[in-house]
Amino acid sequence: MPSRPAAGPSPARGSPAKREMEPKDQQLTVALRIRPLNDTELEEGAAVIAHKVGDQMVVLMDPSEDPEDPLRTHRSREKTFIFDAVFDQHASQEDVYLATTQQLVEGVVSGYNATVFAYGPSGAGKTHTMLGVDTEPGIYLQMLSDLFQAIEETRDNTDCSVSMSYLEIYNEVIRDLLSPSSGFLDLREDSRGSIQIAGITEVSTSNAQEIMQLLTKGNRQRTQEPTATNKTSSRSHAVLQVTVRRRGRGAHLAEEVRVGRLFMVDLAGSERASQTQNQGKRMKEGAHINRSLLALGNCINALSEKGGSRAQYVNFRDSKLTRLLKDALGGNSRTVMIAHISPASTHFEESRTTLLYAYRAKNIKTRVKRNLLSVSYHIAQYMDVISDLRGQIQRLKAKVERQERERRGEPGGRDAQATIPAPDAEEDSRLKMNRIRAQLIGAFKEQLEMQRSLVELENTNIELHVDTSRHLLTIADWEREKTHHVTRRARTPEKDEEVLEAGPEGDEGQPAEPHEVALAREEVNMLLAEQRKTAALKVRERRHVHGLSRVCKDEQTWQQRPRASALSPRSLRQAGLEQRLASAKKKASQLEELLPAQATGEDQREALRLLRRAHELEVENAELQAQRLRGRSLLRQKDFLIQRYQQHRLLCERVIRAQRRLIQGEAPPAAPVRAPVLLGLPSGKGSPRELQPWVLGREGPPEKETAAHSRPLAWRIPRTEEPGGLLSVGSHRVGHD
Numbered sequence: 246m247p248s249r250p251a252a253g254p255s256p257a258r259g260s261p262a263k264r265e266m267e268p269k270d271q272q273l274t275v276a277l278r279i280r281p282l283n284d285t286e287l288e289e290g291a292a293v294i295a296h297k298v299g300d301q302m303v304v305l306m307d308p309s310e311d312p313e314d315p316l317r318t319h320r321s322r323e324k325t326f327i328f329d330a331v332f333d334q335h336a337s338q339e340d341v342y343l344a345t346t347q348q349l350v351e352g353v354v355s356g357y358n359a360t361v362f363a364y365g366p367s368g369a370g371k372t373h374t375m376l377g378v379d380t381e382p383g384i385y386l387q388m389l390s391d392l393f394q395a396i397e398e399t400r401d402n403t404d405c406s407v408s409m410s411y412l413e414i415y416n417e418v419i420r421d422l423l424s425p426s427s428g429f430l431d432l433r434e435d436s437r438g439s440i441q442i443a444g445i446t447e448v449s450t451s452n453a454q455e456i457m458q459l460l461t462k463g464n465r466q467r468t469q470e471p472t473a474t475n476k477t478s479s480r481s482h483a484v485l486q487v488t489v490r491r492r493g494r495g496a497h498l499a500e501e502v503r504v505g506r507l508f509m510v511d512l513a514g515s516e517r518a519s520q521t522q523n524q525g526k527r528m529k530e531g532a533h534i535n536r537s538l539l540a541l542g543n544c545i546n547a548l549s550e551k552g553g554s555r556a557q558y559v560n561f562r563d564s565k566l567t568r569l570l571k572d573a574l575g576g577n578s579r580t581v582m583i584a585h586i587s588p589a590s591t592h593f594e595e596s597r598t599t600l601l602y603a604y605r606a607k608n609i610k611t612r613v614k615r616n617l618l619s620v621s622y623h624i625a626q627y628m629d630v631i632s633d634l635r636g637q638i639q640r641l642k643a644k645v646e647r648q649e650r651e652r653r654g655e656p657g658g659r660d661a662q663a664t665i666p667a668p669d670a671e672e673d674s675r676l677k678m679n680r681i682r683a684q685l686i687g688a689f690k691e692q693l694e695m696q697r698s699l700v701e702l703e704n705t706n707i708e709l710h711v712d713t714s715r716h717l718l719t720i721a722d723w724e725r726e727k728t729h730h731v732t733r734r735a736r737t738p739e740k741d742e743e744v745l746e747a748g749p750e751g752d753e754g755q756p757a758e759p760h761e762v763a764l765a766r767e768e769v770n771m772l773l774a775e776q777r778k779t780a781a782l783k784v785r786e787r788r789h790v791h792g793l794s795r796v797c798k799d800e801q802t803w804q805q806r807p808r809a810s811a812l813s814p815r816s817l818r819q820a821g822l823e824q825r826l827a828s829a830k831k832k833a834s835q836l837e838e839l840l841p842a843q844a845t846g847e848d849q850r851e852a853l854r855l856l857r858r859a860h861e862l863e864v865e866n867a868e869l870q871a872q873r874l875r876g877r878s879l880l881r882q883k884d885f886l887i888q889r890y891q892q893h894r895l896l897c898e899r900v901i902r903a904q905r906r907l908i909q910g911e912a913p914p915a916a917p918v919r920a921p922v923l924l925g926l927p928s929g930k931g932s933p934r935e936l937q938p939w940v941l942g943r944e945g946p947p948e949k950e951t952a953a954h955s956r957p958l959a960w961r962i963p964r965t966e967e968p969g970g971l972l973s974v975g976s977h978r979v980g981h982d
């Protein structure tokens with residue numbers, strides 16, 4: 246395997262500390278593992294079609310191509326791919342580990358992020374590579390053992406702590422595998438843009454065995470079911486995160502903390518619905534798995550184009566998996582992907598797509614940067630030191646002057662003492678001032694933390710909006726397809742039979758709704774319910790704040806109010822936070838008023854001024870971050886809107902074509918339908934409106950929307966059902982004008 250350039254500092258320019266912080270481009274390491282043929286494949290008489298050639302090449306033969314066929318002799322039967330490393334059935338777990346992931350250990354200990362993920366179809370050997378078996382442990386145990394060994398070697402001059410968390414993404418929800426009772430967890434982006442999982446259990450550990458025990462415990466909670474292709478198929482993506490924090494030992498004012506994060510991801514296997522014959526729950530899981538893996542594939546495609554140019558738009562937001570792997574694929578992480586395939590001819594299609602994806606991933610570049618935190622003492626502590634020293638200097642100066650005067654027998658030697666505050670009184674006032682200042686700093690800090698939490702919550706709300714728009718777009722896409730299908734049928738009724746043969750149809754000759762559309766509907770309903778609750782709460786909240794006679798002392802009191810039970814935890818948290826923020830602001834301003842009276846010297850006033858300024862800057866910073874988040878979300882919303890307008894345009898064009906045909910007497914009599922309603926877009930002037938859920942979902946339209954006066958301009962397209970009838974849009978029917 247070719248060695249990769251190290252992502253360490255470049256010796257060319259800058260100070261060593263600065264060079265350490267400079268990000269470096271790093272290519273994804275992509276390896277391929279081919280597992281042995283299994284019993285089922287042997288029973289089926291499958292041939293081996295994936296062959297390892299040398300250390301880096303794999304040749305995949307197409308089983309459908311007949312070498313004897315003279316028409317095909319000019320075509321190559323082989324597809325060749327080159328990776329950083331290729332392993333076949335003879336490779337041991339240790340071989341795979343040493344050639345792929347061992348190289349990441351040192352980086353993690355020195356403060357770099359690293360990710361290893363196993364990719365491939367169901368039953369191809371991902372869990373085997375990552376977890377392994379007792380006699381042949383996989384990458385988890387081997388890597389963790391090396392990690393602790395490397396930490397042990399640095400113990401002399403650093404303090405090190407290691408913590409871990411373990412989660413699964415199952416059907417697009419995140420579950421804490423170390424604390425399954427904690428419900429579904431939220432993904433959040435912090436102010437630095439890195440993804441955090443709110444409320445995840447982080448356990449401190451001191452050795453690899455301990456982590457393995459926790460992993461085994463967590464794995465018992467992991468969703469695993471037998472499927473047609475794998476008796477112990479993992480139906481979720483499992484993510485193990487290990488964080489290593491290293492703090493240098495020394496008596497410096499500023500301490501350096503290196504934080505290395507290691508992600509180890511065992512993805513659920515992709516599957517072809519037609520092959521697995523999964524039904525019901527398994528099929529729904531499969532659709533979720535495939536959807537998130539499709540999103541992952543799209544990200545890999547976008548990132549690999551133009552050599553991973555950052556100008557290319559990469560949609561990480563399409564699934565929780567891609568959001569979680571954002572850094573691993575396009576950000577600050579050294580990443581290794583181990584793709585897995587079966588060598589059997591019966592799995593040719595899956596193997597081919599896996600190889601193509603893995604091959605594309607080779608072009609991805611990430612930008613690695615050491616996570617160096619400088620924990621400097623707070624400005625207030627410096628100010629204390631300075632203030633102490635100044636006080637001492639002043640007292641000493643006064644003492645010297647007094648002694649001088651006394652020595653010279655000058656009058657006023659004793660009087661002069663009276664103009665300088667007595668050391669005790671001065672000390673007393675300084676202590677008092679420091680106490681109030683410490684309280685003020687506490688209040689500022691509290692305010693800032695709450696403000697940040699509010700920004701995070703707002704961001705989550707915006708994300709809910711964006712998710713809703715995305716799902717609505719999927720539904721709208723489908724509705725357009727369905728309308729197109731119905732229109733086509735109306736135009737060419739003689740082809741009905743052909744259509745019926747070509748694909749499954751739902752009721753009344755409607756095409757059957759695809760799985761992802763049903764899922765999108767489900768999720769939209771869930772998201773809308775959540776949004777409605779939050780909106781209702783905000784209205785009530787505003788009313789409540791206006792008429793507020795007393796301030797709730799803490800979040801608990803707030804949450805214990807009787808009406809709280811009907812609201813979502815997120816809404817409750819937001820309401821509680823807003824309330825607490827208001828009270829913290831009040832407290833801080835009271836303290837601010839107290840302080841100037843206590844400030845006796847110039848240095849204390851200066852300290853106060855700096856303190857207030859630092860707080861103002863931090864507030865501004867938080868506000869800017871919030872604005873940036875809002876701006877980004879707005880852009881995403883606009884993207885969806887543009888797509889919707891495009892859909893709308895397409896539909897209008899189709900309607901116009903149909904009208905033309907109608908005018909020219911080519912089509913049967915028309916049934917009217919309102920194109921703008923179909924896509925939930927504004928029909929007249931005014932700002933674009935959000936896509937109305939009732940247009941696409943299972944819910945009925947609100948009363949006022951159906952009122953005749955609010956009806957948008959009617960468009961006519963050929964009749965598709967009963968004469969003078971209705972055109973069905975989702976479950977909602979749009980009638981004639």
Ligand SMILES: Nc1ncnc2c1ncn2[C@@H]1O[C@H](COP(=O)(O)OP(=O)(O)OP(=O)(O)O)[C@@H](O)[C@H]1O
Binds near residue numbers: 373477478479512514
């Ligand atoms: N390299 C290998 N050597 C021996 N056995 C293997 C190898 N790879 C996989 N297997 C066996 O194949 C079976 C399926 O493997 P595994 O469960 O790891 O697949 P998977 O890709 O994780 O599947 P899924 O996505 O469905 O969870 C297991 O019984 C495993 O022990």
